[in-house]
Amino acid sequence: MSSTSYGLLCKELYAQFIGEFQRSHEEAHRFAIEGTAESILDHNTLIRFFECLHPTHSSNLTQFALNGEILASRVKDKKLQKFIAILLFSTFEIGPAHQFTNKLLITESLEAESCSLPTNRLFLTELFEEEITPDQFLSKQAIFCPVMIVKGMEVPVQSLEQQRLPFIEEKLRGNGSFATVYAVKIAKGHFYDTGMNMSNKEPVELARRDFIISDSDSLEAQENHEIMRVILSLAKHENIVRSLGSIIVGSSTYSLLMPLAICDLEDYMTEHHKDKANTPQERLAVIKNARGLAGGLGFLHTQMRTREGDELVCYHMDLKPANILVYQNGNSNSRDYIWKISDFGMSRIKVRQRGQSEVRVRGFRNWFARRVKAEPQNMSAAPATMNHRFEGTYLPPESMASFPTMTTRSDVWSLGCVISVVFTFLEEGSDGLEKYSGRRSDYRKSNGYDRFFVHDKHMSSAKVHHPAVKDWHTELINKAMDRSRLEGSAVQSTLRFLEDEVFQEQKNRCYAQAVEDNLKKTCKLYDDVIVDPGEPGERLSPLDFVLENTGLHRFFSRKDEPHLSSEVKKQFLEVTDPFKGCEISPDGSVVAFWTDNTILIYTSESFLGSKDPKMRPAATWVLKNQLESRMLKSIALMEDYLVASTSGSFQYYLFGLQDGNTPSSSLENYKLNDRPDLPEIARLAISPDGATVAFALRGDEKNLFGALYYARRTSPKNCKKLDLNSLDRPTTDIVHMAFQSDDDLYWVMRPDSSLSAHSYGITLFHLSLKTDMSNSLIIESQDVDHTSNVGLFTTFSPCYPDLNTCIVVTREKKVHIQSLSRQNKMTSFQTDIKDYRVLRIMVSQKYGKILAVGRPQASHKMLLLELKWSQKESQKSRGKGVVHVEELTSLPGLVSEYAFKERLCETDEESIVLIASLTADPHRAMYRINVKPWLDPECKE
DSSP states (O other): OHHHHHHHHHHHHHHHHHHHOBTTTOTTTOBOOTTHHHHHSOHHHHHHHHHHHSOGGGOSOGGGTOOHHHHHHHHHHHTOHHHHHHHHHHOOOHHHHHHHHIIIIISOOSOGGGGOSSOOHHHHHHHHSSSHHHHHHHHHGGGGOBOOEETTSEEEESOTTTOBOOEEEEEEEEEOSSEEEEEEEEOTTOEEETTTTEEOSSOEEEEEEEEEBSOSSSHHHHHHHHHHHHHHHHOOOTTBOOOOEEEEETTTEEEEEEEOOSEEHHHIIIIIOOSOOOSHHHHHHHHHHHHHHHHHHHHHHHOEEOTTOOEEEEEOOOOSGGGEEEEEOSOOSTTOEEEEEOSTTSSEEEEEOTTOOOOEEEOGGGTBOOOOOOOOSSGGGSOGGGTTTOSOTTOOGGGGSSSOOOOHHHHHHHHHHHHHHHHHHHHHHHHHHHHHHHHHHHSTTSTTOOOSSEEOTTSSOEESOOHHHHHHHHHHHHHHHHHOHHHHHHHHHHHHHIIIIISSOGGGOOOHHHHHHHHHHHHHHHHHHHHOOOOOOOOOOHHHHHHHHHTGGGTSOOSOOOOOOTTEEEEEEOOOSOOOEEEEOTTSSEEEEEOSSEEEEEEHHHHHSOOOSEEOOSEEEEOOGGGTTOOEEEEEEOSSEEEEEESSSEEEEEEEOEETTEEOOOOOOEEEEEETTSOOEEEEEEOTTSOEEEEEEOOOSSOTTOEEEEEETTSTTOOEEOOOSOOOSOGGGEEEEEESSSSEEEEEEOOOOSTTOSOOEEEEEEEETTTOOEEEEEEEOSSOOTTSSSOSEEEEEEOSSOTTEEEEEETTTEEEEEEOOTTOTTOEEEEEOTTEEEEEEEEOTTTOOEEEEEEETTOOEEEEEEEEEEEOOSGGGTTBEEEEEEEEEEEEEEETTSOEEEEEEEOSSOEEEEEEEOSOTTSOEEEEEEOHHHHOTTOOO
16 A cells, blocks of 8 residues: 555656756756755655655554654755655655665664765665666666856766756857857756855856867876866956856866857857948947957967966967957947957967976867868858868968967967958948958969968968958048048058058067057047048049049039939938848838847838927837847838847747737837747748748758748747758848748848859749749859959849749849749840949839839939830840939938838828938938829829
């Protein structure tokens, strides 16, 4: 009878444990957090446990004057709840429980300390006096023995068969040559802060960097291990990532824990902020971050000291944007970030003991094994810093020597490369980074290698002078000069300094301190620019320059300047933070702007119902402060719904913009949907009826290039993967993704400009969710023109009503009209757009006409245009035609260099074009243009 009741109690407690486990459905990772055993095996439950073992009518406790109450108290005093929990969870047999009770609690022939966990087979065999129970016990004890991470300390773990890691979530963030990085969430109660003398009360998000140890038994490895611990404890600089602790698992894995960054600098510039900085304030903030990097590098080089006074000189040896992490700077303001150097010390460290002149050099690469990464079949997926040559873009010339002599000045070269790229990003955005890379690798003496120096064909020597770098710097300086002579001087002071002091032979190269000092001066110049930028200048084309300086411009002035139509209304936006993006609903009733952490909603009443020249948002929503390791990534908008994704992992917010049947501008009604098992959302789109949301997910270990998913609004967490044949390009290369009907999804891939690419062109895809049929179209270019400041892809729109036919504009000057249908390859039309540059196109569903936002060839001032074409009838001209451009109205204050968003909105009553300028004051504005008089032949003025 007692055996039966004991078995029932075991089953009951087993179910309770399963319900409390973290990651309970993952048998290899499930664990019980600290306090679980004590919570379930409370005093009353323990009394039940002992009553099942020793029923009152047959109890053998009488002779010892014991009962269940006393035994329960002894368990609590000796802290044996966790041991009993493992025993109950591993076997329902009553015999082992009797053995445990008799030896530990009744006769106390064994000390409680002998039950310390994790325990070993020798003790368990002695306790249970047989072999089966020890096997069962050892197979389950790790579940109840999760690691306790101690802040700032190294925690040894003998093996994961004895203990579990306390991570309730693990998400791959990136792979490096030596480490794999995960975003992890530590369970509550398993991150102990010795300074605060307390454990975390809520889960904590951190980054974990895993290294594979190559040889932990050698004397050198042990010394390197000790140096690593010293470095991590001494690197106390705000621009250096600090370790929050570490775990060493057996002799195989070393894991560093550090604050979780929003992203690295490479992703920040290429994924999270593709547009260039629009204001001197934004540019100054980024330059200050670059100055901080120089200060952090100088600290590693000159200011590291052990407690004993030994001098440490840390060589980074791998400084590049991917190893610079971006963190929120403790401020809720958008784009207030701090950059921190990570992965430092992985190459070499100099140690000079106090009072001695001898210097010892240690290298960590002998301790950590290089990871063997599976390369994608399509080499276009390789990072921009690894084109063709598989050697780092940011490495100095001395790295090419047969016997390279690397010093702290080698890090300074890499820092200079990073700063040059950062100034490119400020002026050109993410597109500029690709163009700059192309200029370096396409230079005739670079042999296709993307570096900041030029080497000979046999790679036997290297010249530090790279003409393409200097020419590019000149272009950046000129563009800054066009805005303000003072700002041009600020940019020039840094870029020429890089050429004169950094991009030199190793012996003539400056130190990190000199770079920091130069950037401090540049920051001071930018302070003056903000106070008084001076008169902005407009860049002139070569022809205009000649005309202006010869006085001939009076004879060639434009006579057909479009007048500002009375149909154009313009209002400015009252907001100070820089916008990251904008979306406009199809009917134009809602406009959403967003920054890194804030969404602002404007309604039609914002610019129709008020005479105030400043538009004020109808609603504002801010990403929660505790999610400081995330930022808003993408937004899609319909009349009734808004979808916003965040960085880090698969997470998106679905906002309802309807209050019953009434439109609502409130952002209070939303649902958070997340799938920790899926990667970060790179792009998203929502169908016109708001019923379907499509996601392009970034690549991970399972899907190297990423994947496309979709979910219905009614079941947002039930995401389905789109069944495509293959994705041979990473989803981060998608430059446009949108629904054109409730079931028709389109996306456009950026041109593949890698040297291994067989062709250079734009790939368009169309997928019908109704039929699961997909079509694709490649518009090829004849060359890879990195000398052009304009990329190949410009804009795209499907035609109406034939959604299989697309209009694509390339290089702002050529229009292509082609069909994606395999059955209709005859529909093909392409021609140059003479005298104009077209930046956006909009196709009217009601009237079948094409509107465009563009500019005359020799001007940066923007116009609203109508495009008309006629097919040439001659046999020789088949597939070609002529595009006629009609100027409708000017868009005062909008220039081609500004980021903007456009939308043609058509209802039964009106046809309007909305244009939102994302640039800074005083040009941040909304344009509302009534285009019905131009589209509808029956509409009278």
